[in-house]
Amino acid sequence: MSDETPLYTEANSQPPLRPGGAVTEVDRSPARVLLVGRVMIVLITVVLLGLVGRVVQLQISPEERLADKVDSQLSTKPLSGRRGTILDRKGRVLATTRIANKLFVDPMLIVDHSSFSEKVGYGLGYDPVDIELALAARPKSRYVVLDRRLDDERTQTLQGLDLPGLATDPFLVRDYPQGQLAGQLIGFVGADGKGLEGLEQLYNKRITATDGRVRYQRDARGRALWVDSGNYQKPKDGENLRLSIDAVIQSFAETSLAEAVEKYNAQAGQIVVIDPNTGEVLALANYPSFDPTYFSTSKPELRRNRVVTDVFEPGSIFKPIIWSAMTQLKAADPNERIDTTTTGVHRTSKGRRLRDAKPHGLITWDEVLIYSSNIGMAIVAERVGAEKLHEAMVRFGFGKPTGSGLPGEVGGVVHPLKKWTHYSVTSIPMGQEVSVTPLQMVRAFSVIANGGVLLTPTVTPVLGPGSELTPPGERVLDQNVADYTRLVLRRQVVEGGGQKANSKLYDLFGKSGTAQLPNFKQGGYYQDRYVSSYIAGAPLDSPRLVVGCFIQQPDKSIGHYGGIVSGPAVMQIMEQSLMYMGVPTNANKDAQDPLRPMVMSR
Amino acid sequence: MFAKLLTALVLAVLIGTAIFNLRQQRLELMHEITVLHRQMNRDRQATWDAQVRIASQTSPKVLQEALARAGLTMEPALTQHEPGPASAEPYVDASYER
Numbered sequence: 001m002s003d004e005t006p007l008y009t010e011a012n013s014q015p016p017l018r019p020g021g022a023v024t025e026v027d028r029s030p031a032r033v034l035l036v037g038r039v040m041i042v043l044i045t046v047v048l049l050g051l052v053g054r055v056v057q058l059q060i061s062p063e064e065r066l067a068d069k070v071d072s073q074l075s076t077k078p079l080s081g082r083r084g085t086i087l088d089r090k091g092r093v094l095a096t097t098r099i100a101n102k103l104f105v106d107p108m109l110i111v112d113h114s115s116f117s118e119k120v121g122y123g124l125g126y127d128p129v130d131i132e133l134a135l136a137a138r139p140k141s142r143y144v145v146l147d148r149r150l151d152d153e154r155t156q157t158l159q160g161l162d163l164p165g166l167a168t169d170p171f172l173v174r175d176y177p178q179g180q181l182a183g184q185l186i187g188f189v190g191a192d193g194k195g196l197e198g199l200e201q202l203y204n205k206r207i208t209a210t211d212g213r214v215r216y217q218r219d220a221r222g223r224a225l226w227v228d229s230g231n232y233q234k235p236k237d238g239e240n241l242r243l244s245i246d247a248v249i250q251s252f253a254e255t256s257l258a259e260a261v262e263k264y265n266a267q268a269g270q271i272v273v274i275d276p277n278t279g280e281v282l283a284l285a286n287y288p289s290f291d292p293t294y295f296s297t298s299k300p301e302l303r304r305n306r307v308v309t310d311v312f313e314p315g316s317i318f319k320p321i322i323w324s325a326m327t328q329l330k331a332a333d334p335n336e337r338i339d340t341t342t343t344g345v346h347r348t349s350k351g352r353r354l355r356d357a358k359p360h361g362l363i364t365w366d367e368v369l370i371y372s373s374n375i376g377m378a379i380v381a382e383r384v385g386a387e388k389l390h391e392a393m394v395r396f397g398f399g400k401p402t403g404s405g406l407p408g409e410v411g412g413v414v415h416p417l418k419k420w421t422h423y424s425v426t427s428i429p430m431g432q433e434v435s436v437t438p439l440q441m442v443r444a445f446s447v448i449a450n451g452g453v454l455l456t457p458t459v460t461p462v463l464g465p466g467s468e469l470t471p472p473g474e475r476v477l478d479q480n481v482a483d484y485t486r487l488v489l490r491r492q493v494v495e496g497g498g499q500k501a502n503s504k505l506y507d508l509f510g511k512s513g514t515a516q517l518p519n520f521k522q523g524g525y526y527q528d529r530y531v532s533s534y535i536a537g538a539p540l541d542s543p544r545l546v547v548g549c550f551i552q553q554p555d556k557s558i559g560h561y562g563g564i565v566s567g568p569a570v571m572q573i574m575e576q577s578l579m580y581m582g583v584p585t586n587a588n589k590d591a592q593d594p595l596r597p598m599v600m601s602r
Numbered sequence: 603m604f605a606k607l608l609t610a611l612v613l614a615v616l617i618g619t620a621i622f623n624l625r626q627q628r629l630e631l632m633h634e635i636t637v638l639h640r641q642m643n644r645d646r647q648a649t650w651d652a653q654v655r656i657a658s659q660t661s662p663k664v665l666q667e668a669l670a671r672a673g674l675t676m677e678p679a680l681t682q683h684e685p686g687p688a689s690a691e692p693y694v695d696a697s698y699e700r
Contacts, residue, residue, distance in 0.1 A: 037607055044611075079643070082650065093657035098650040152655075170647075177657035216636065224640065226632035251662035 081209025084238030109165035264554035276446035279455030315515025318431030452477035501567035510536025512563035
């Protein structure tokens with residue numbers, strides 16, 4: 001060190017003067033500086049290490065007092081997933097989920113209950129007395145619900161009211177914006193958001209959402225600062241469900257059905273509209289109707305989808321099925337003349353006495369169907385025999401569910417051969433001793449409309465988004481037999497009992513049925529209780545739709561024949577629906593544009 | 603030595619400040635994300651609401667009522683005609699001969 005250049009010269013090594021002339025000595029020797037530096041480094045390091053240690057301790061195991069504060073600044077909030085929306089075939093919303101609000105009060109924050117009740121009552125349109133009673137009923141509660149579901153108007157008004165203690169609590173609700181449209185088909189969900197009936201139940205798993213959650217770090221005033229890391233779980237919405245139902249056709253069906261049931265003062269009615277070429281159900285209407293929004297206050301019997309859950313003896317609308325099957329079996333020649341007697345009464349080979357509505361005498365096999373002759377059907381059925389008759393019914397899908405998968409679907413009744421009586425062979429061709437659902441009946445009629453193929457009806461679209469694979473149909477009639485049956489059924493509309501369904505716009509082919517209701521208590525049939533039905537397809541040359549209308553117990557004093565009670569409804573729906581679908585009418589078939597949209601006119 | 607120490611300290615302070623700044627920015631961004639997320643959630647729910655309103659105000663029944671109020675009826679583009687007689691022709695397939 002002695003050889004090194006001195007750090008301080010003699011001149012500048014003088015100690016500094018203090019104010020007043022006092023001189024203090026400062027040791028600025030290198031050793032001293034080094035020592036001070038080292039000490040400072042150590043101190044700073046110790047302080048920093050202390051701080052790091054404290055941070056680690058706070059992160060890992062903070063003392064209870066601090067841990068409570070940290071926890072109080074974290075809050076977990078559920079993130080609601082949305083239950084899948086149910087749409088019609090064109091994307092119109094039939095059922096969806098949205099946020100609604102509960103209106104609640106925290107009584108602890110209210111100074112004067114009376115003035116509060118008056119302000120809320122007059123501001124939002126409630127009875128102030130009801131509010132005061134609600135507050136008095138639970139004075140110690142901090143959550144008194146005033147309205148379980150605040151409507152949109154009140155929600156808007158509430159935003160202008162600044163009343164401490166009054167708040168809303170959002171929650172998810174299932175909404176049915178089309179009201180009662182297809183109510184029984186769609187079904188409803190319970191308070192827990194689980195599908196309880198209809199398609200809501202059938203597709204519950206597919207459309208159910210999975211809720212997520214998020215954990216917020218909040219500031220001292222409870223405002224969300226940021227999401228606590230690693231505490232975000234994304235909600236998963238349920239899958240949307242697209243149906244084959246068309247809301248417009250459904251609306252046509254429901255309107256016509258309601259008119260028919262009310263006009264004939266009937267007990268109930270059902271309508272099914274189906275595309276016979278794909279098996280897609282386009283409309284499925286029940287009357288009395290049911291609004292799923294108010295399921296909790298509705299009668300259980302109104303919720304039932306009677307198109308698939310209830311059976312009836314079809315009566316004469318069953319004849320085209322048996323007629324076509326017997327034609328396929330060559331049991332009768334189209335040109336053959338069958339003696340249905342001039343009295344309208346016939347005794348079968350087993351001694352049963354059969355009667356027609358009016359005598360027809362000698363008529364052709366076609367005319368047997370056109371005039372709906374029970375006697376003619378029975379004569380030819382006896383030629384066919386029980387076994388083949390039974391086989392034909394089973395091939396047309398009777399006696400088992402259609403495979404639509406709709407909740408509560410039953411298979412109807414086709415008795416096994418061993419239970420058949422001597423009368424069965426002559427009863428079944430006129431639609432007795434067999435029970436069917438409306439959907440089964442429309443499905444079987446579609447075989448005649450589509451050229452002989454039995455399809456599985458479906459409420460999901462066969463083509464396009466949301467489609468599901470439909471099993472291939474089974475041929476049950478030859479194409480030429482089906483085509484010919486259609487032509488004969490066209491004559492039934494023009495010449496027979498379907499004249500009230502004879503459209504000016506489209507060539508319909510159809511069959512009416514007026515079935516007496518069986519009397520299970522006393523046996524036999526009621527003389528004044530009927531199921532009046534009509535089933536038809538159109539257009540004749542290339543059927544696009546089959547419509548079946550089934551009306552239970554119309555007032556006989558007003559009308560009870562199927563062609564009169566249900567025929568006009570079927571025609572009206574057919575005309576409206578085909579026009580809506582752009583199917584050219586008879587008048588504009590030759591026009592260049594095959595798809596003719598509807599136009600509006602005054 | 604003192605200058606080195608000072609430099610080290612200044613650098614440490616600068617680095618610390620930068621880290622704190624980055625941390626603050628991160629927190630602000632997280633806060634912004636949270637605000638946006640909440641806004642997004644509110645908008646999503648408002649969309650649900652709007653969807654329901656649109657659906658209920660454009661339901662077939664409401665539209666039909668609106669058409670009726672306006673005195674409009676839906677009809678095919680061309681004129682109607684009376685239906686002719688049934689076009690059923692006798693079935694002549696020989697396979698139907700008994």
